[in-house]
């Protein structure tokens with residue numbers, strides 16, 4: 184294990200140095216909450232944040248992006264793919280969000296590689312942060328196996344008091360650290376403190392699912408007709424907040440626009456939500472997922488079963504964002520526990 | 527990593543536009559440099575018009591008749607399809623694809639084939655039917671049961687007449703509602719099934735049509751004893767990417783654009799959202 188020590192007072196200098204060469208996306212305060220956004224001043228970075236409204240996914244699959252430009256001036260329209268990536272460092276991502284990126288990496292690489300995401304991913308370095316206590320009462324990362332990570336980052340920080348230990352995950356991470364940060368070698372005392380911190384963290388997290396998450400796919404397989412979907416369908420407002428904040432949601436819409444001069448058209452991709460009424464509707468008026476209950480079921484099956492089966496990694500990372508975002512208190516933990524309780 | 531985008535259309539020229547009915551037109555399209563599309567029957571392309579939008583459309587021409595062009599049969603129903611209908615030969619449309627899983631023609635060789643398209647469902651099946659007819663010797667019986675709402679909605683009338691005239695094609699057509707010009711069969715497509723007998727184990731059946739039709743047609747096919755693994759259907763869903771990413775086309779855990787649009791009945795019979 185390659186370990187370095189980053190004294191806390193060195194962090195702003197490191198961020199400043201990173202900002203020379205990279206877009207640094209990190210946690211910042213927004214009112215009483217936190218967001219992942221480009222850092223303009225190192226002092227804004229709030230590594231003591233609990234949870235961000237939107238996950239760091241925003242740096243890789245932004246809510247809206249241009250995917251192609253079409254020049255309409257000539258006789259034959261000309262398409263220009265727009266692969267818009269810039270060197271980026273995601274700084275301070277919690278481990279649940281790192282696990283979520285593994286899913287996105289697989290989804291965007293599968294079959295037909297999506298170079299918009301993949302190029303951005305390739306140009307992005309990830310500095311993650313070990314969580315030492317649950318973000319709030321809605322976190323269930325312990326159940327989903329995401330409250331730590333041993334891969335998926337270039338550098339991984341753990342707070343040991345007056346300093347961070349830095350696990351080096353990749354060579355690119357190591358080079359970045361050498362170039363941009365004043366670190367020192369880890370002493371035996373640092374390692375002892377790290378071990379203390381890590382063993383002290385586990386009891387602070389509690390299990391909230393009443394069963395082992397590995398059973399989720401099998402559990403859901405028996406629950407397609409469960410009455411809970413109708414209940415959720417009655418309550419859900421189809422606002423799409425739950426999917427908007429989810430680090431493992433990546434569905435999108437495509438929009439074609441044209442400039443006022445009619446000289447140029449743009450193809451734009453925007454986040455979309457399976458909870459919206461028109462998501463599965465086709466031209467003849469047929470809606471293949473018309474009932475809210477069916478749309479709710481779709482989301483929970485994706486999170487608990489289908490994504491995992493398809494991409495061999497968890498489809499829900501237990502961040503709890505969808506629970507915090509829902510105006511009518513639809514709670515994924517309660518949903519899964521209810522199904523388990525009646526199985 | 528390349529700078530290419532799976533969402534960036536390539537522009538292709540309309541070489542012919544021919545009205546088929548009040549609502550449908552047939553578009554003949556030529557790719558740049560005379561390249562062939564290289565599709566399988568049953569696959570689709572994403573057709574786009576800059577600033578308007580994009581729509582999935584089945585390739586209706588047979589690979590065996592490509593001549594450097596391919597054909598799309600498009601019903602005007604909304605933004606993109608209406609804009610397409612206003613286009614003329616010489617205009618350009620965006621094309622992505624071909625995408626999806628088509629019909630496994632190799633597994634059909636030597637078999638009797640039963641086609642049962644309803645309405646616009648003839649568009650994707652025509653690609654397969656014409657390829658089969660171009661290689662007629664390597665298939666057994668060819669039975670086509672075609673249903674439309676009204677006589678005026680029958681597509682590809684010249685080809686229907688050709689099929690009806692051939693000795694090596696058993697062709698039956700019906701309309702839900704007749705008119706004074708019609709002296710043929712009247713009734714929904716399922717009413718054609720009693721007219722035929724098949725050797726079920728050696729028959730591959732293929733259907734495509736409006737969502738409501740599948741259950742009834744499949745019941746007829748199963749009723750004839752055709753095994754579930756030998757019944758193929760092509761399903762329609764909303765599609766935004768065509769390549770298994772955007773999520774719109776999902777049928778439970780299946781992606782219609784990628785794992786379909788052609789499925790066997792065996793594949794989807796336990797997938798509740800399929801039919």
Ligand SMILES: Cc1cc2nc3c(=O)[nH]c(=O)nc-3n(C[C@H](O)[C@H](O)[C@H](O)COP(=O)(O)OP(=O)(O)OC[C@H]3O[C@@H](n4cnc5c(N)ncnc54)[C@H](O)[C@@H]3O)c2cc1C
Pocket residue numbers: 464465466467570579580581582583584585599600601602603604605606607608646649650761762763764765766787
């Ligand atoms: C695999 C496949 C093959 C098809 N083959 C044919 C064909 O050969 N001929 C034909 O006429 N039609 C075909 N369709 C249906 C055709 O795609 C729709 O009629 C078309 O998308 C309508 O677009 P619009 O913009 O004209 O309609 P609008 O109603 O204006 O569409 C509004 C929006 O809904 C979306 N939308 C509506 N219906 C569909 C749909 N069925 N699928 C995907 N997105 C939709 C559009 O992308 C658009 O953004 C096929 C559909 C699929 C999935």
Ligand code: SF4
Pocket residue numbers: 425428429430431432486498499500501502503504505506515
């Ligand atoms: S489903 Fe909810 S808890 Fe799970 S990853 Fe998405 S937002 Fe987080």
Ligand code: SF4
Pocket residue numbers: 418419420421422423424425426458508509510511512513
């Ligand atoms: S946030 Fe709640 S109300 Fe809104 S779509 Fe999701 S489950 Fe429904």
Ligand code: FES
Pocket residue numbers: 764765766767768769770771772773774775776781782783784
């Ligand atoms: S059309 Fe986008 S996933 Fe199938």
